[in-house]
Amino acid sequence: MYTLHNYFRSSTSFRVRIALEMKAIAYNNVSYALLNDEHRSAFYLDLNPDGLVPTLETPDGPIGQSLAILEYLDEVHPNPALLPDNALARARVRSLAHSIALDIHPINNLRVLKYLRAEFGAEDAAVTRWFQHWVAGSFEAIEKRLSSEAATGLCCHGDKPGLADICLVAQAVNNQRFSVPMDAYPTINRIVSYCLAMDAFEKALPANQPDAPEPG
Ligand SMILES: N[C@@H](CCC(=O)N[C@@H](CS)C(=O)NCC(=O)O)C(=O)O
CATH class of the missing domain: 3.40.30.10 (Glutaredoxin)
Structure with missing residues (x-):
């Protein structure tokens, strides 16, 4: 277990x-x-x-x-499977996942935001701007890729969710806490909605965890 x-x-x-x-x-x-x-x-x-x-x-x-x-x-x-079965496709999925997990997440993590506040006197508005700025940099590129590459399907790669969708959905849900504008990302929004309609994604949502505060 x-x-x-x-x-x-x-x-x-x-x-x-x-x-x-x-x-x-x-x-x-x-x-x-x-x-x-x-x-x-x-x-x-x-x-x-x-x-x-x-x-x-x-x-x-x-x-x-x-x-x-x-x-x-x-x-x-x-x-x-979370990864496709050929090397080039696996590289594509990993590269989408890494845009989020290696480029956005580390600089928007809690300890970084806390450091901005504690060491540089950043107020809430500045921290929000920081968060939104680093999401936009990668989300623009991801949207461009997902909307133009033939391998994109109902999900980031084909029609089954995998590693890239997992990272994308987790980031998109996190963006809500920082009011990240999402209108410029129709393909991302479509894929996120498609995945969130699945049981596995829904059950894993922050709001559905035992340590989440009661709504309201
Ligand atoms: N690269 C690590 C990052 C893990 C990470 O930063 N987790 C955050 C929560 S999303 C955390 O523990 N933050 C605590 C902190 O910043 O003090 C991973 O992918 O697991």
């Missing part, structure tokens, strides 16, 4: 929850209130010295880094 150490609002945790749901893998859920620095506890740092969520605890040891977890799950539980 796996244990997922995560936080409802964390988009990197959301990515892993989607994959676990898609592959119908049961798991224990342990949550860490990031705003209370629970991920900086000695216990968690022992499990994951990065001090970032998620960590997937497997019977053979813990794995940190959401993309590494997703690829591990895909190797150990290959159905349904």
